[in-house]
Amino acid sequence: MSKKYTIRDIAELAGVSKGTVDRVLHNRGRVSETALKRVTNILDEIDYHPNLIARNLKNNKAYTIYVLLPNPEQDPYWEPCLEGVNSVVDEFNAFGVNIKQLFFSPKSTKSFLQANNEIQKATPDAVLLVPLFFKEASVVMKQYERLGIVVSIFNNTIETVTTKNFIGQNLYQSGRVGAKLLQTITSKGDLAVIHIDEKYKNAVFMQEKERGFESFFKEISNYKVLKCKLKHPDFDSLLNRFLKSHPNLTGIFVTTSKVYQVADFLKKNNYTNIALVGYDLLDENVNHLKTGTIDFLIHQNPKQQAYLGLKFLVEHFLFEKNIPNQLLLPIDIINSENVTQFLRS
C-alpha cells in the first residue's frame, strides 16, 4: 500500500536532482518555476514523510533540557515527579538528550529566582518548570521568551502569560469531583471545605477547588457548605472548635495533600461518622485510606504531569512534534482498593 518514498525517489520521478527537491521541500528558493511545478505535482500525488531517523541523525544535536521543581525533600508531594523525569531519561538517553534537574524551596521565591538564573546562564534548549510563584514566574517566563528558550509548565497555570505549554488538571472540576464523592457517601448534612495553608502561595489553586465544590452544591438543596481555614501551630485547637460548633457535620473536603493531618485528628478523637475526601497519594494519606479514615483521595498525578511535560519537550526537539498548548489530565478517584495500581504506575 503506502510505499516509503525517499527524497531520491521524488527526484527521479520529477526528473530533477535531490538538491532541487530539497529546496522545494524547505522553500529555500532558487528553483525555476518548471522544476517547482514538477516536484510539487509529484508531492501532491504521493504522501511523502521525511524519514525522521535520517533527519535526526544529521541534525545530531545534543539537546539540553532543564527541569525545575520544588524540592521534594521539603514537600513530599513532588517526589513522584522524579520518577516521571527518570522515565523520560531512560526512554530517550540513547537519543542523546541531556536532562538536568534543579530544585527550589517551595517557601522561598528567592531560591526560585536564583535557580532560574542559573538555568538561563546555561542557555538550554528548553525548560520544564512548576510556576509556583505567580509574580516571579511571569517575570522569569518573559526572560526565557527573550532568550528563545522553550518553556513548558505543569501543576498550575499562570494567567498573565498567553502562550504556554501547560499540563495539569482542571481544578474547578476537581472540586466538583470531591463534592460529588461526598454527596455519594453522605446523602445529606453539613459539609466543610478545609484549607490547610501556611502561606498565601497555594491560595489560588485552593480557591479554584473550593469554587468547584460550592458550585456543585448550589444545584442541590439538602446540604450546607461550611468553610474552615487551619493553620499551624494551632491546628488541633482550631479544628476542635470547628467540629464542636458544627455537630451536624457529615463530610469534609480538604483541598490539599495535607488531608492526613485532619485524618489524624479525626481518628484520635473518634469522629468515625465524618466522611473525608482529600488529595494525593502521600504515604500518610494512603494509610488513612486503607484504615478507612479517609474515604477517597483525588489523585493529581504529579508523576504523569512531569513525565508528559518533559516528554513533549523532548519529542518536540527530536521529532519536531507539536507541544499541545494545554493538556488537562483525568481526575483520578482513588479508594482503598484501587490505590495499589496507582502507586506502582
Added chain:
Amino acid sequence: MSKKYTIRDIAELAGVSKGTVDRVLHNRGRVSETALKRVTNILDEIDYHPNLIARNLKNNKAYTIYVLLPNPEQDPYWEPCLEGVNSVVDEFNAFGVNIKQLFFSPKSTKSFLQANNEIQKATPDAVLLVPLFFKEASVVMKQYERLGIVVSIFNNTIETVTTKNFIGQNLYQSGRVGAKLLQTITSKGDLAVIHIDEKYKNAVFMQEKERGFESFFKEISNYKVLKCKLKHPDFDSLLNRFLKSHPNLTGIFVTTSKVYQVADFLKKNNYTNIALVGYDLLDENVNHLKTGTIDFLIHQNPKQQAYLGLKFLVEHFLFEKNIPNQLLLPIDIINSENVTQFLRS
C-alpha cells in the same frame, strides 16, 4: 557531564579501529585478547549507548504490524481501541511502520480463525490481538510462535500460553474496587452481583470480578452477597422477579458494560434507592451516570490498552525496547463529575 560517545571515540581511546570495537560490542569474535581487554576497559569506564537513530537508519526496514479486534460495530466497547491504534499510527508513521487493522465478529470463533489465517498469510512482523476465545486463541498463538511472529495480547489473558505480552487489568482487584464502592455508598444491606451474558465466552472474566467482589465482603460482616444471571429475551421479567424477592437490596454490581440495561430497568420502575456500579464508558452508561441512576463506573480503558500494546510492539522493532511481559493498568473509578475528562483523553 555525560558526553555522547560514539563508536569512533571508543576506537580512538582504545587505540583500535571502529571495526574492532564493533566486533567487541556484538561478540562477533575475531578479536585478540589484548584488543578485547583494551576495548572492554574503555567500555567499563564510560557509559556508551549506541545511537539508536543511526542504528535504525541502517536497518531501515518497513515493519508491518497487524491489529486484530472484535468488530466495534457489533460491540461498541471496542470503539475506543480504534482511536488508540490511530494515535500510534500518527506517532510513528514517519518512521515507516505499517499498521493494518482487521476485525472479527465477537460472536464467531470462525471469523476469528479466518482473520488470523489472513494475517498469517501476510507474515507480518508482529500482531496485537484480543484473545476473546480461549481455545482458538491458544491454537493461533502457537502458530504465530512457529512462524516467528511476535504476538501481544490485550483485554484478557490466556492461561495456557506461558510467554505473553499482556496488557489489561487485574480483574479480581477490579471486583474488589466495585465492592468497596458499593460499601461506601450503602453501608449495609443486601448486595447483588449481576451477570449479563449471552454466551459463555465472557464467563471467565466475569467470574474473576465476582471472586474479587465476594472476597471483599467476606472480610466484612453486615452484608449479604447475592448472585443473579440475566439473559435476553427474558431480561426484564428475570430482573423483576429477582428484585421482588430481595426487598432489602441496597446495591447492585454489574460485571460488564451492559450495566445500562439494569439502569434502564431501575429507572423505569422507580427503584431510586438501589446503588448501581458497573463497567465502561459507553454512551448509555455515561447518560445514566449523569442522571444518577448509575453511581460509579469502572473504566477498563480499552483505548489505552490498545494504544500501549501497539506502541510497545512498534518501539520493540524500532528501538529494540523490551516488551513488558505483563502490564496491569490502573483501575479507574468514574463518577458524573470526572467522566468528561476520561471521554476526551
Added chain:
DNA sequence: TTTTATTGTGTGTTCGAGCACATTTTTTCA
C-alpha cells in the same frame, strides 16, 4: 563584447552504526 552579479541545478560530504570486504599479522606445517 567582456566582466560581474544573479539565479538555477547537481554533486558530494556529513551524521553513527553495521557489516562486507580488503589488508595485515600471526600461526601452522610441509
Added chain:
DNA sequence: TGAAAAAATGTGCTCGAACACACAATAAAA
C-alpha cells in the same frame, strides 16, 4: 625457511536528509 592457512584488524560503503559548495546558465552592468 617459505608457503599456505587462519586469525586479527582496518577500510570503506550503506542508509536518508540536510546543506555546503561547485558549476552552469542566464541576466545585468561595465
